[in-house]
């Protein structure tokens with residue numbers, strides 16, 4: 453039989469997700485199993501996306517290659533793990549159907565680009581690994597569900613497992629030592645709460661000082677407050693947040709979102725040495741949201757901060773003038789808020 457010299461190719465995009473109940477801490481760093489469950493909103497309609505093309509061919513010279521934002525990258529252990537797992541899933545298909553081309557034996561080329569700052573606390577690894585896993589799953593025509601694929605994306609980066617779904621997504625931390633029950637499930641699709649919006653305030657596009665991976669391990673081993681978060685706080689608020697989403701109860705959604713962000717950053721501060729992700733501009737954004745809510749006489753806006761100073765503000769479409777309008781008015785629109793004081797980039801619509 454003639455050698456198959458075809459180039460097989462699949463392109464996808466994956467959106468970022470921003471957690472409203474945060475993931476922070478690993479009970480098993482090797483399998484990337486979390487200390488607690490988490491819940492996020494996927495910013496499906498926003499420009500914050502990773503675009504990834506995966507291709508393979510017998511004509512490609514080994515080894516597998518990865519190009520990130522135009523630069524050739526060494527494949528780290530997490531990427532190698534994802535590729536190995538996906539390849540073995542493809543090999544299983546090939547062994548049960550001899551007519552399938554032997555793609556699992558071909559070297560892979562992955563070309564990926566973010567249209568937002570990488571590693572600046574804007575969930576770039578979440579979108580990045582979700583796109584990588586999804587692109588290769590498409591290339592290999594794997595029949596697995598997004599939840600099954602989330603087990604693989606989780607091993608690339610924990611938060612990535614949530615970006616395989618749109619809408620409201622829970623990463624159920626699981627209890628099993630092998631990680632088989634640590635996966636993402638959709639709590640509600642985007643259409644369930646079509647009025648939800650997110651405003652992203654880019655305070656700094658610089659790479660963060662302490663990576664999430666090392667920061668969370670320092671918190672796990674040194675913070676007593678974190679033990680309280682894992683045992684008492686998160687198990688309670690996960691249920692409350694699911695209920696708030698189900699009922700589209702923005703007041704409750706906002707209350708839990710802000711409290712959980714503050715609880716997470718308090719744990720960072722309780723770490724030895726302390727980790728500071730928020731800065732003066734971040735705190736100014738908190739005060740602004742407090743002020744907007746006070747003026748409205750109810751919670752119309754909810755801030756949240758990940759492992760960086762940038763602020764995400766959730767609000768409902770009907771409160772657009774009060775929330776996004778106030779921020780844009782005060783900050784002078786997208787161009788007017790400079791790097792020193794921050795910058796309002798866009799209303800990323802959910």
Ligand code: 2P0
Nearest residue numbers: 471474475609610611664665758759
């Ligand atoms: C989250 N973060 O739930 C939390 C909130 C940051 C603060 O998930 O080590 O990059 O790759 O599993 O997923 C960031 O952690 O960490 C994160 P790894 P990841 O979105």
